Amino acid sequence: MSEQAPLPLSPTPRSTVNRYPHRAADHRQVLYNVLDSGLICHVGFIAEDTPVVMPSVYGRDGDTLYFHASRAARSARIFAEGAPICVTVTHLDGIVYARDVAHNSVNYRSAMIYGTGRALVDEADKLKGLHVMAGHMAPGAWDYGNRPDSRDLLRVAVMCLDLSEASVKIRNEPPSNHGKEPDLQKWAGVLPVQTRFGVPQPQGDVPPDLAVPDHIAQRRMTP
Numbered sequence: 001m002s003e004q005a006p007l008p009l010s011p012t013p014r015s016t017v018n019r020y021p022h023r024a025a026d027h028r029q030v031l032y033n034v035l036d037s038g039l040i041c042h043v044g045f046i047a048e049d050t051p052v053v054m055p056s057v058y059g060r061d062g063d064t065l066y067f068h069a070s071r072a073a074r075s076a077r078i079f080a081e082g083a084p085i086c087v088t089v090t091h092l093d094g095i096v097y098a099r100d101v102a103h104n105s106v107n108y109r110s111a112m113i114y115g116t117g118r119a120l121v122d123e124a125d126k127l128k129g130l131h132v133m134a135g136h137m138a139p140g141a142w143d144y145g146n147r148p149d150s151r152d153l154l155r156v157a158v159m160c161l162d163l164s165e166a167s168v169k170i171r172n173e174p175p176s177n178h179g180k181e182p183d184l185q186k187w188a189g190v191l192p193v194q195t196r197f198g199v200p201q202p203q204g205d206v207p208p209d210l211a212v213p214d215h216i217a218q219r220r221m222t223p
Contacts, residue, residue, distance in 0.1 A: 141214025
């Protein structure tokens with residue numbers, strides 16, 4: 001059986017990468033990889049004529065991105081009204097030191113998703129969204145922890161966004177001299193950046209003989 005070709009990103013006019021287009025990804029699996037390896041997204045929207053960018057945990061299921069906030073939050077009301085939003089996820093992979101400080105840069109992987117925010121109302125839909133987010137933060141967390149009850153579901157707002165309109169841009173390059181003759185007496189190169197998990201710190205009332213759950217211990221070993 002032949003392998004199925006990766007689905008294209010099919011960029012729209014506003015999701016087309018115009019600057020350095022060679023850094024743009026052209027298929028959806030790269031988008032999934034960037035989202036699945038991140039932990040925090042930033043949600044941009046307009047609130048009372050003012051631009052707002054809100055950080056949030058999130059999770060992905062297929063071509064749907066889930067994120068949440070307090071039901072009393074301004075963002076929950078705005079998304080319930082069907083507001084246009086833009087969600088970004090960025091990984092910093094390295095600091096790029098050029099010989100000319102004006103050309104210092106970073107190596108990165110970034111995704112930008114455009115669409116209409118939607119607040120979930122049905123309890124089953126909200127539970128699914130919370131399940132996806134819990135599994136994204138630590139696979140196995142949903143099975144280990146206490147499930148949300150009706151009061152929890154009343155307090156939390158779960159939002160979702162379709163991934164149909166998205167762009168991905170990746171820089172993984174050395175410094176550029178931008179056409180100048182390099183000054184070989186100055187160092188240039190890349191300082192790699194990595195995010196790692198530390199030692200789990202139990203809450204003060206956790207019994208000392210209660211072991212760290214496997215899903216958290218295994219998460220710590222993830223690069």
